[in-house]
Structure formats: structure tokens, C-alpha cells
Amino acid sequence: MSEGKRRYKATIDGETYTIIGQKPQEHMRxxxxxVDDQLNQLKEMTKGLDKEKRAILLAINAVSDQLAMRKELNEIKEKYKQLEENQEN
Structure with a gap:
């Protein structure tokens, strides 16, 4: 394992996974x-779907949230840039 990588064992939706990454153990936990909580929520809301389809829905929700946050961050950066420019003038 390369330097700085950590291993973390997690149980998600009844399955054990080994997660490898550079983030602290608390972050991975x-x-x-x-993910486990969100899968459990999806399980309650979509009783007819199998694990794979619930996982795909979770991924879609996560990417959607990520894109929305990225857009919001870019808007905040742009406002900050405009404020800096206004202070310089």
C-alpha cells in the first residue's frame, strides 16, 4: 500500500467492505x-428494488448533490471575487 493510504473496514448494507484512502479514519467512518444510512432510507422507500438499483440511486443522488454544491461554491467564489474587485476601486 502506498504511503499515506489507510485501510478502514466498514459494514454497509450488511456487507463488509475495506475502504482504502488518504482521509482520516473518522472521515471514512x-x-x-x-452511505449505510442513505441505503437504509432508500430500502424503506423503494421496497421493490434490489441492492444494485438502490446503490445506483444513491450514486445518482450523491453526484447530484456534488454538482449542486460545486455550482454553489463557484457562485460564492465569483461573489467574493467581485467584492475584492470593488474594494480595490
């Missing part, structure tokens, strides 16, 4: 718990 929160991520795994969040």
Missing part, C-alpha cells in the same frame, strides 16, 4: 455510516 462518517462516510460509511452516511
Amino acid at each position: 462518517v462516510v460509511a455510516e452516511t
Whole structure:
């Protein structure tokens, strides 16, 4: 394993996974718990779907949230840039 990488074992939707990454263990724990919680919510809301389809829905939701946050961050950066330019004038 390359330097700086950590291994973390997590149980998500009843399955054990080994997650490898550079983030601290606490971060990986929160991520795994969040994924497990969201999968459990989807399981309750979509009783007819199998695990794979629920996982795809979770991925779609995660990417949608990521894109929305990226857009919001870019808007904040643009406002900040405009404020800096106005202060210079």
C-alpha cells in the first residue's frame, strides 16, 4: 500500500467492505455510516428494488448533490471575487 493510504473496514448494507484512502479514519467512518444510512432510507422507500438499483440511486443522488454544491461554491467564489474587485476601486 502506498504511503499515506489507510485501510478502514466498514459494514454497509450488511456487507463488509475495506475502504482504502488518504482521509482520516473518522472521515471514512462518517462516510460509511452516511452511505449505510442513505441505503437504509432508500430500502424503506423503494421496497421493490434490489441492492444494485438502490446503490445506483444513491450514486445518482450523491453526484447530484456534488454538482449542486460545486455550482454553489463557484457562485460564492465569483461573489467574493467581485467584492475584492470593488474594494480595490
